Amino acid sequence: MKQAGGDGVVRHQPAPPTRYLRVHQDRGHTVLEFRGEIDIAAEAEVVPHLDAATSDRECRIVLDLTRVEFLDASGLRLLYRARQRVLAQQGRLHLVCTHALTLRLLRITGLAGLLPPRPTLDAALEHPGTTPGPG
Incomplete structure (x- = not known):
């Protein structure tokens, strides 16, 4: 949700948490913290x-999959959607993931090459911004 501040600058209000997602700010980045099973039911709620x-020009986004237990093709679509939208806005995108099966899925599909996963939120935010390339 966007709201104009007293100085006229539009600021994002943190979104209320959902069953599958918590959105918060950390060091100038919007962190989308995914939770649980990210499947077609989650996709409808998360989009x-x-x-x-990802709607602001030069947005800085972190997709945190640390609390994800399962990710299917719908979850992959969400990650790719985020990448495409951030690319269109000339923003920066980071991915945090440590779950072995999810990492394997990212490697098999090639998404790990487009969105290199980091092991922690700190590691993602310390890495010089990843600007997704075309692909």
């Missing part, structure tokens, strides 16, 4: 929040 977070 509006993901689109809101």
Whole structure:
């Protein structure tokens, strides 16, 4: 949700948490913290929040999959959607993931090459911004 401050600058209000997603700010980045099973049911709930977070020019986004237990093709679509939207806005995108099966899925599909996963939120934010390339 966007709200104009007293200085006229539009600021994002943190989105209320959902069953599958918590959105918060950390060091100038919008962190989308995914939770649980990210499947087609989660996709429908997450898309509006993901689109809101990636709608600003030069947005700085972190997709944190640390609390994800399962990710299917719908989850991969969400990651790719975020990448495409951030690319269109000339923003920066980071991915945090440590779950072995999810990392394997990212490697098999080639998404790990487009969005290199980092092991922690700190590691993602310390890395010089990843600007997704075309692909």
